[in-house]
Amino acid sequence: xxxxxxxxxxxxxxxxxxxxxxxxxxxxxxxxxxxxxxxxxxxxxxxxxxxxxxxxxxxxxxxxxxxxxxxxxxxxxxxxxxxxxxxxxxxxxxxxxxxxxxxxxxxxxxxxxxxxxxxxxxxxxxxxxxxxxxxxxxxxxx
Ligand SMILES: CC(C)(COP(=O)(O)OP(=O)(O)OC[C@H]1O[C@@H](n2cnc3c(N)ncnc32)[C@H](O)[C@@H]1OP(=O)(O)O)[C@@H](O)C(=O)NCCC(=O)NCCS
Numbered sequence: 032x033x034x035x036x037x038x039x040x041x042x043x044x045x046x047x048x049x050x051x052x053x054x055x056x057x058x059x060x061x062x063x064x065x066x067x068x069x070x071x072x073x074x075x076x077x078x079x080x081x082x083x084x085x086x087x088x089x090x091x092x093x094x095x096x097x098x099x100x101x102x103x104x105x106x107x108x109x110x111x112x113x114x115x116x117x118x119x120x121x122x123x124x125x126x127x128x129x130x131x132x133x134x135x136x137x138x139x140x141x142x143x144x145x146x147x148x149x150x151x152x153x154x155x156x157x158x159x160x161x162x163x164x165x166x167x168x169x170x171x172x173x
Contacts, residue, residue, distance in 0.1 A: 033077050034070065035059040041096040047134050048096055051159050069113045071097070071106045081110040083118055083126065090125040090170075091118050102136070111144050119173050126173065129166040131156075138167070146171045 039054035041047060064082065071079035081095035093114060097106045118126050129152070130137050138148075146169040154163035 032056065032060045034063055034068065034080055037077050037080060037098055038096065040098065044099070045158070047131065047137060048094070049129075049156050067091075067117070069110055069117060071101075071110055073101070079106040079110055081114045083114055083121070083123070085121060085123065089123055090127050091121070091123045093118075093126050093128040107137075107140050108143070111140060115144065115171070115173065124173055125170055127168065127170045129155075129168055132165050132167055138169075141169050141171075144171065 035054070035056045038048075038050065038059060039052065039056060042050040042054050043052050045051050064084075067085060068080055068082040070077045077098075078101040079095070079097035081093065083091035083093055085091050095107065095110055095114070097110070115126065126146070127149075128141065128146070130141065132138075132151070149168045149170045152166040152168065155166040156164045158164060
């Protein structure tokens, strides 16, 4: 449940991740796959998380978020490094992710770890506002 709360708080921002409120906490918590999730912990609670959804085709889809008050302090970097290790351990050959073009912090972070931009999906994500946001595909060969 603490992970679902973190996810919901970031969704409330309506900025960095595709999910928007309301997040069904019970359902989100029930379906969380802990086997492929890494959690940054401070003060006894989660301050960031990253997960890899493994596909049958050798690549994994990466998703992540850090609590707003903990950003810019290296939590995201530590999680990306750990998730890359996890993906290698699982025998994946590639990590891929989608990021909004305005999310400069996330794009800078992924580039730092070697992810490259592979394409741009035009008007891909429909927001509750009705706006249609592009999504940049990024990938890292492991
Ligand atoms: C993206 C996110 C996970 C990054 O986590 P974080 O803990 O802030 O990341 P870090 O502090 O480890 O590193 C951020 C890096 O980006 C840099 N950065 C920060 N703001 C930046 C900006 N506006 N433009 C470019 N780079 C920026 C930092 O300097 C840092 O690089 P450095 O380590 O070389 O100094 C976090 O901001 C977040 O959760 N955002 C909301 C949810 C989200 O966008 N998730 C990703 C969806 S694809």
